Amino acid sequence: MRAVRKMASGKGNVSVVDVEEPTAGPDQVVIEVAAAGICGTDVHIVEDEFPTRPPVTLGHELAGTIAELGEGVDGWSVGDRVTSETYFYTCGRCLQCRRGRPNLCADRRSIGSKEDGAFARYLVVPSKNLLRVPDELPLEQAALTEPLACAVHGVLGVAGVTAGDRVAIAGPGPIGLLTLQLVRAAGASAVMLGTHQDSARLRLASSLGADAVIDVDSVEDASGAARDALAVDGADVVIECSGAGPAASMLLDIVGKGGRYCQMGLYGKPIVLDQDVVCYKELTVTGTNASVPTAWPRALELLAGRQVDGTAIITHHFPLEHWDEALSAVRSKQGAKVILTPRNGGAPGAKGRKAVDGVQPG
Ligand SMILES: [Zn+2]
Numbered sequence: 001m002r003a004v005r006k007m008a009s010g011k012g013n014v015s016v017v018d019v020e021e022p023t024a025g026p027d028q029v030v031i032e033v034a035a036a037g038i039c040g041t042d043v044h045i046v047e048d049e050f051p052t053r054p055p056v057t058l059g060h061e062l063a064g065t066i067a068e069l070g071e072g073v074d075g076w077s078v079g080d081r082v083t084s085e086t087y088f089y090t091c092g093r094c095l096q097c098r099r100g101r102p103n104l105c106a107d108r109r110s111i112g113s114k115e116d117g118a119f120a121r122y123l124v125v126p127s128k129n130l131l132r133v134p135d136e137l138p139l140e141q142a143a144l145t146e147p148l149a150c151a152v153h154g155v156l157g158v159a160g161v162t163a164g165d166r167v168a169i170a171g172p173g174p175i176g177l178l179t180l181q182l183v184r185a186a187g188a189s190a191v192m193l194g195t196h197q198d199s200a201r202l203r204l205a206s207s208l209g210a211d212a213v214i215d216v217d218s219v220e221d222a223s224g225a226a227r228d229a230l231a232v233d234g235a236d237v238v239i240e241c242s243g244a245g246p247a248a249s250m251l252l253d254i255v256g257k258g259g260r261y262c263q264m265g266l267y268g269k270p271i272v273l274d275q276d277v278v279c280y281k282e283l284t285v286t287g288t289n290a291s292v293p294t295a296w297p298r299a300l301e302l303l304a305g306r307q308v309d310g311t312a313i314i315t316h317h318f319p320l321e322h323w324d325e326a327l328s329a330v331r332s333k334q335g336a337k338v339i340l341t342p343r344n345g346g347a348p349g350a351k352g353r354k355a356v357d358g359v360q361p362g
């Protein structure tokens, strides 16, 4: 099968190559991938700004159908519509694992960076990571469960956004737009900030319920405009989703005294911030790293119940072979979520003949 792989560490070194189709070991399943989202993390992997274990197939946001069951897998059948959590391995013994924070396990190996991921027709995952996709939710929207689970963990969990909060979000990319919808679903108001390059995404943010959108390149005092739009001296919560240093500075300006600052975007490098503001305003500064298991059912529920609209977020589709084009679409910032379609329109079903009669396909 074809797969988008990081072949070696260093900048670039990502290409579409042929690999063996995987088989399911004990307590694992093979998923036939219907849709796989490209994440900002994938771009960082291309740029060598995120740790990987090459050669490795990229892709950690997925939905598909079960194509093969490994020994001992209970409660699942070939053809079941599923999405999967991304931690292929966590130790289960360390302090963080025992605290229910496997995202912080030092030995964590996730699909798409340290284990083969979803930018291929098939991938293997532990069956304990599976979640059933409700019938009413199209698989390509179910592929948004992972980024939404990250947002649920960050916004509702770590930053604790709740009804009545006034929130400013920087960066109207896919995570920012999911965060926006989550903030609105939680009963909080939200202002979205972006640059001139984001104008299409800012329009999308408006249509997805932002109380105001601000193009920071087109106003004299963007921080003041954000505070005016929120009708407060300073926001209760600010959430940085852009991974751009100037956005972080601006949010430190917008957040009010006693407020909360939450970092969700990755910069990929050290940045300079005026940390004195954290003292003067007595801020609570938090960050989030991927997701925790409890965020997943909630994310799926929000998508299935349409409190978070996945349709509007997905703006591009590409077959695997058009990886370069897909990556350019992500980098252009013209759309929001870019989806790869590894199954390429083929009918879902058992993998080869193996799941049917146990014979290795030729
Ligand atoms: Zn992601």
Ligand SMILES: [Zn+2]
Pocket: 090, 091, 092, 093, 094, 095, 096, 097, 102, 105, 106, 107
């Ligand atoms: Zn651990």
